Amino acid sequence: MSIQELGADQQVQVEMITCVIDGFEITVPKGTLVIRAAEKLGIQIPRFCDHPLLAPAGACRQCLVDIEINGRAFPKPQASCTIPVENGMVVKTQLTSPVADKAQKGIMELLLINHPLDCPVCDKGGECPLQNQAMSNGRAESRFEGVKRTFEKPVAISSQVLLDRERCVLCARCTRFSEQIAGDPFITLNERGALQQVGIYEEEPFDSYYSGNTVQICPVGALTGTSYRFRARPFDLVSTNSACEHCASGCAMRTDVRRGKTLRRLAGEDAEVNEEWNCDKGRWAFKYEVAKNRIKNPMIRDSSGQLQEVSWPEALAEAANGLKNSRSGVLVGGRVTIEDAYGYSKFARVALNTNNIDFRARLHSQEELEFLATAKTNATYKDLDNADHVVLIGFEPEDESPIVFLRIYKQVHKRSIKVTSIAPYASRGSEKLKANLIKSASGSEVSAISALSGLTSKSVVLVGERISETEGGLSSIVKLASDTGAKLGWIPRRAGEKGAIAAGALPNLLPGNRLISNSSARVDIAAAWSVDSVPSEIGLSTEEMINSDLQALLIGGIDPMDISPEAKIKLAKKFIVSLEIRQSDITDIASVVLPVAPVVEKSGSFMDWQGKVRKFEAAVDQTLNRSDVRILSMLADEIGKPINLPTVNSARVEFESIGSWDGEVSTMKLVVGAGNKAINNDEAIISSWRNLLDKGSLQDGEENLAGTARKSKVVISQSRAKSLNVSDGDLVRVSNNYGAVTLACQISDIDESSIWLPRNSLNSQLIRNLGVVSNSVVKVAKA
């Protein structure tokens, strides 16, 4: 007997089994598959269909070994990937059994009969398990003299995944992944016998946010990514472990670069985060790095209003001048690394002597500010693995944090855990999670939250950033968590938000969760920074800064259209210093533009929603590693109030040495929710969120990925459809005083007072088109 650690708080006794493999004795937990036990001994049995995260299939038969139990031999070699070890089992692999060896060679020969052997033009060539194992465990020559079966190649099963059926070894990894892990059973094994092949239903493409994983786990070159096809050979690529910049799920990634250019990104492995998966956005959205509008050199606006490229000293001097003696503030953006956020945080306090700093480049509220500074949000992926009940509030995991979705789905698939979603309607994601939907119009979630019951300390409440759009929402959640003992997770969409909180890039917070209102916390930080004091007055929020009469703003990567339609006009009246990767709405109006690097060209770390640090190194070498913090440090020097963070590493070391606040903590001032809005018959309350694949700027330049974005549609209820006299697919016009959006409708079981639209998709960019995204009354009419 031994003890295997499962959860932090639960240790389970596991029975151990002893068996012999190739003459070596090994003891493993009951249930371990023979192939896995052999791995522990360093014995590699060839395989194709076996995958540790998928249910065993025994589909390819490549892993055949000889087995006997207590002296009784199986009559034929057995698939070691489907048989668990037993006491008294004696296994002989290809290394010690000529029978097993011959069986494996026979299978390999069979698999190759119809295989085109087009390795020279196959993306997988050079990293292909079939190629490798044909060499290690196959016959040197085939005895097959017939004509190979051929198929038309390739078939596009979606705009981003291509299928070469002749290369397929029918291992069913792709189909099992789609069904068991992603819950998208849209590819299946069709036909039979020699014609068996992977396929889709002819009228529905492989429409899954996770389709790229099938390309990665296909053990041959049958599934390839459209964008990468024929672009490189694996041995020409230099791989760097990296972290994903697209959301707060925190995926470990691998970036493959050839001669300074990113050619592909793959999911990295991290059992505590993304296991071995990622989403298609993280995998395929990286072309923005090399977009034509990359900014290469610093620029200042000349007297005629044009941006002119200038030298760094000139640009820094101009920026320093504009910021130095004015009332100023800092807008950080939600995508910065922890090191950069720390740089902005210190810069605001030391160089600009202000607490006017906010990373929230989206809708936000005062209540949220309180919440972020005080709430304990420490749920983890592991808590999801052990949860009895997961509650989703203002949060659509499949769209807003895809790996969180996979983790919940895993437990739904495995243990049928309970999922509850408070949302206006059941999205495809919550349907897959078989979520119990508590229908709520946006803005009136509070009563649904207060009515939740049956939560225990094993329950996990996951809250999205959108709930800040509902007055009293976060307050009722804090109360719910403290009343029930449920674990709380706050999951922003962007990768930089959690780290920015930790770095104190908020108007009420200093690094390490130190409240500005707390004088000993301020003393702490002043000492760490070797300054006399840090400003004590609570600063302005993003919206307040935009609306205020501040004269100058330092702005990291933000899009004013994420905040309000007038933001750009208001910002244009100020002196703006913009740190940007590409030309944007902010560089349009900036007086000084300072170029910074995208993730592949710099090092740093993100903090995922669990608070786990995700470090990465530059994937492209010979870059200037122009992380924001280095430029901020130069700018602070120029202003004459140095922050002394000349490198990413120095920022990391300093931030880590400051540590987290361990003094007295304060609790949140709770806000009472507003009542329901009254609406007329032809009106509705608008609700929305961002689809995973949409018009987000980091997805620019990747057409194949965009091809799998879900179609924009407006979701309306049955009775609204009746009163508008429309049926599924008819055009519906949504309007207010500001503007209008016209989309095909989808009739669904949505809260009667509500309609739903995608927040930032094709033909439905709500801030731009309507000026509102949620919790607001709009007119709805047949178009």
Next chain:
Amino acid sequence: MAYTVEQVSIMDSIINRYPRKRSAIMPLLHFVQSIDGYVTNEGIELIGQKLELATAEVTAVSTFYTQYKSKPVGDYHVGICTNTLCAVMGGDAIFESIKEHLDIENDGVTNDGKVSVEHIECNAACDYAPVVMVNWEFYDNQTVQSTKDLVDAARAGNPPAPTRGPNKLRTWKENSAVLAGISDGLANEGVQAGEPTLLGLKKAKGGA
């Protein structure tokens, strides 16, 4: 084509026979064939919806079994056994000559839509080899000539009764309904177990 309310309620009653919905997939595919003549996309979509399966999953099943057709077959679908025993007993010759006689390939349909031909695997009727089936009814001990006569008669709309099975040959769609589990009341008509089938049993019991 859209299904009538009545057809959809028959589908529901088929589904209700099973403890788990998805178990109804095979009869439902036959039922779709009894209406549309083959497995249409409309059928796949409706089955997917009813059984809460993805259309791709329904496709996987419907393409796996050769009894489900992805394109129309004739009113009389002729299956000629070309597995070992039937083949050597004349099945191969029958198959070749019927294709030529009807001027169609394997899986082809005559222009008038009346007859289609397919070579099939062993029907566990080797004791009557060579065996031909029409709409899954048995025509035993066939010859090239008898099969030509059979398909000609079928084309003309008056096929002979099966050697075993009901007294009258029903159409493809009618028999598909039977396979969907909708009884036509003919199950007890005609020869049930034939002489050669019972021979071994008789011997075992000490008979002739």
